[in-house]
Amino acid sequence: xxxxxxxxxxxxxxxxxxxxxxxxxxxxxxxxxxxxxxxxxxxxxxxxxxxxxxxxxxxxxxxxxxxxxxxxxxxxxxxxxxxxxxxxxxxxxxxxxxxxxxxxxxxxxxxxxxxxxxxxxxxxxxxxxxxxxxxxxxxxxxxxxxxxxxxxxxxxxxxx
Numbered sequence: 001x002x003x004x005x006x007x008x009x010x011x012x013x014x015x016x017x018x019x020x021x022x023x024x025x026x027x028x029x030x031x032x033x034x035x036x037x038x039x040x041x042x043x044x045x046x047x048x049x050x051x052x053x054x055x056x057x058x059x060x061x062x063x064x065x066x067x068x069x070x071x072x073x074x075x076x077x078x079x080x081x082x083x084x085x086x087x088x089x090x091x092x093x094x095x096x097x098x099x100x101x102x103x104x105x106x107x108x109x110x111x112x113x114x115x116x117x118x119x120x121x122x123x124x125x126x127x128x129x130x131x132x133x134x135x136x137x138x139x140x141x142x143x144x145x146x147x148x149x150x151x152x153x154x155x156x157x158x159x160x
Contacts, residue, residue, distance in 0.1 A: 001122050003129070006075045008083075008115040010068050015091050015112045017084040018076075018131065021103040024049060024057060026082055030104075031059040033097045034084065041094075043086040044069040050079025050125070062087065076117055078126040080105075092158070109133045 010016055021030075026047045034041050044066030046058045056073045060066035065085045072083050084098070091110030099107060109115060113134030120127050141149070153159040 001120055004119050004121065005116040005132070006119055008072050008075075008117065010072065010085055011087075012112070014065065014068070014085050014087045015089075015110065016072075016086070016115065017091055017095065017098055017107065017110045018115070018117065018128075019082055019098070019107040020080050020105045020128065021047065021082055021101070022080055022105055023103045026101070026103040027057045027059050029101050030082065030084060030098065033101055034086070034094060035061065037094045037097045038089040041086060041089045043084055043089070045082060045084040046070045046073035047082040048073050048077065048079055054079070076119065076126070076128065078119060078128045081128055 008016060027045065030045050034043050034045070042062040042065060044058065044060030044062055046056050046069035049055050049057055056070055058066055058070050060069065065087060069083050069085045072085070073081065076083070095107070095110050098104060108117070108128060109131045111133050116132040118129040118131065120129050150159070
């Protein structure tokens, strides 16, 4: 077995959700999750089919984001993995609905941070072992940072 990493490539102004699912119907169902939970959502998604034709299936409302999803799915190359690339909406708006999708088995990350995907490869194919999401902590927040965090959440409307 060979273990490698794949760095996801996406613009700074987007968020991604990376996960595993189990059925070709994933593409249509995740598309419905996105458009029904965030009307007007700009996104692209790609799914790596693990059997039969083994194609990368895709859908989306934005051609650029769809192409970014396809490119990252190709780089990962792990059967039954999917990636959603979204702009002007956030994982917090759709994550529970994505997790509730009947085909979804696992979410590896939902982030706007740089991501490296840890891949295992055998004769059978590739699988995702995990992700490196963002950077390591450099300290522990103090009173000033707590205030900034709380103010930020209220400013963007997630807390009152």
